[in-house]
Amino acid sequence: MSEASDGTVVIGLGNPLMGDDGLGLEALQALKTAWTFAPDVTWVDGGTWGMNLLYIIEDATRVLFLDAITADREPGAFVRLDRDDLPRLLTMKVSPHQIDLREVLAVAELRDRLPMTITAVGLQPAEVLMRHGLSTVVTAGIPSLIGHAKAILEEWGHTAHEHSAAAHA
Numbered sequence: 682m683s684e685a686s687d688g689t690v691v692i693g694l695g696n697p698l699m700g701d702d703g704l705g706l707e708a709l710q711a712l713k714t715a716w717t718f719a720p721d722v723t724w725v726d727g728g729t730w731g732m733n734l735l736y737i738i739e740d741a742t743r744v745l746f747l748d749a750i751t752a753d754r755e756p757g758a759f760v761r762l763d764r765d766d767l768p769r770l771l772t773m774k775v776s777p778h779q780i781d782l783r784e785v786l787a788v789a790e791l792r793d794r795l796p797m798t799i800t801a802v803g804l805q806p807a808e809v810l811m812r813h814g815l816s817t818v819v820t821a822g823i824p825s826l827i828g829h830a831k832a833i834l835e836e837w838g839h840t841a842h843e844h845s846a847a848a849h850a
Contacts, residue, residue, distance in 0.1 A: 688742030689720075689837055691830070692727040692734065694782065695748055701806030701819045704826075705748040708803075712747070712827045718839040734785050739794035743837050745830060746782070746801035749809065749819070756807030757818035759825060764799040798837070802829050 693709025695702045706726060713724055723741075727734050738744055750760040769786040789795040804826055807816040815823075831841050 688740070689745070689834070689839065690723045690725055690737060690741040690743070691745045691747065691834070692725045692737070693747045694727045694729075696729050698811065698813060700808040700810050700812045700814070701749050701804075701816050702809045703749075703813075704804060704806065704815060704819055704823075705746070707815060707820075708747040708823055708826050708830065711823055712830055715827060715844060716831055717842045717844065718834055719842065720839065722834060722839060731781065732785055732788070734782075735788060738785065738796065738799075739789050739792065741796050743798040744796055744800075745833055746799070746803075747826070747830060748782075748801060748803040749806040750801060750803035752805055754805040756805055756816065757822045758805040759822070759829060760801075760803050760805060761829065762801045764795075764797065767799060767801060769795075800833055802826060802833065 691709065691712070692705075693707075694705040697703030697706055706728060709724060709726060725734075725737055750762065752758075752760045754760065767786060768783045769790055786795060786799075804819050804822045807818050835841055
């Protein structure tokens with residue numbers, strides 16, 4: 682992975698084999714396809730990497746996570762969590778494959794390497810079950826989600842340039 686010129690990293694999270702849990706990866710691809718940002722942003726398909734994301738997060742100045750976020754809202758509702766709202770905890774695990782973002786953030790914080798600027802944006806999932814593809818309501822929310830993500834990147838000093846339709850033809 683190449684280092685971003687200013688340390689901004691956008692990480693898509695989730696498992697595309699678990700329905701709406703794959704939202705982060707879909708949103709990452711949609712954002713990358715629609716926009717170019719200056720200065721450059723580093724894009725990471727974080728999937729279910731778990732602890733392998735630790736050094737990427739620790740080396741960043743700013744991190745934007747794209748993910749399905751369960752927040753007891755209506756399916757498809759937009760959810761934003763800033764640094765202090767993101768859960769960070771260490772729990773007993775049966776297997777090292779159970780590591781999730783909460784543990785990664787907790788370890789980075791324990792090592793005093795958690796970036797000061799971290800935001801997670803996503804949509805409330807409707808269906809997280811073994812199936813490929815997003816629910817209709819979550820799919821419909823992707824344009825709004827990438828609009829929010831773009832606005833955050835612009836707040837962080839990145840200028841967005843829309844890709845022309847001709848470039849995709």
